[in-house]
Amino acid sequence: MNEEARLVDRLRALLECEAVLVAASLPAALAWAVAGLLRRSERGAALVLPLAHLGRLQGAPLAELIRLGGAELRPVGTVGDCPEAEFVAALRRGAAGALLFVAPEPPEVLAPARFLWLCRCEGVPAVVLDPASGRWAAWADGGAALVLLDGAALGGVACGLLAGSEEAIAACRAAEAAAAAFRAPGALLSALSAAFAASEKEQGRGT
Secondary structure, eight states: OOHHHHHHHHHHHHHTOSEEEEESSHHHHHHHHHHHHHHHOSSOSEEEEEGGGOSEETTEEHHHHHHHTTOEEEEESBTTBOOHHHHHHHHHTOOSEEEEEOSSSSOOSSOHHHHHHHHHHHTOOEEEEOSSOSOHHHHHHTTOSEEEEEGGGTTSOOOEEEEEOHHHHHHHHHOHHHHHHHBOOHHHHHHHHHHHHHHHHHHHHHO
């Protein structure tokens, strides 16, 4: 088993998910996830999300990252609210997916559990962008097709992680242009592997 395969196995076990991809950064992970959603979509190219979440992700405008992945932006609500009825109506107009940003800021205008439930009811793939809360397995259990997080919250190395179902991750891999543009370089994979190895060694000393 090569270094990347061992790293993916560690991440799958840690995140309790079926499959994982490592992107060069968290913004790259978002653009890659959008490209993957579009590849598997038969319901248009729109990505639905609360308007309140259209801020920046590590300095990059969220709207531009979504467009970079090839999607049409479909924001719902206002800067302080995202009415469920409006959100559902936006999903029903045909959407490749829906996105929720879980972070101290922007404000929680739509509870993650409700977001996942509404997406499931409408058959729209849900993506949860959650850099560092540590609740990643809960979103996957709740039905998220993809959960995006910052590798710094796990192994101390800043990168983007896409965790999710085999089907969703396979669609991201199959988006060849996105995979080539956003995949983590070998040096970053090695750094993440080394960080995990050091952590495991330290844990071994503590037992």
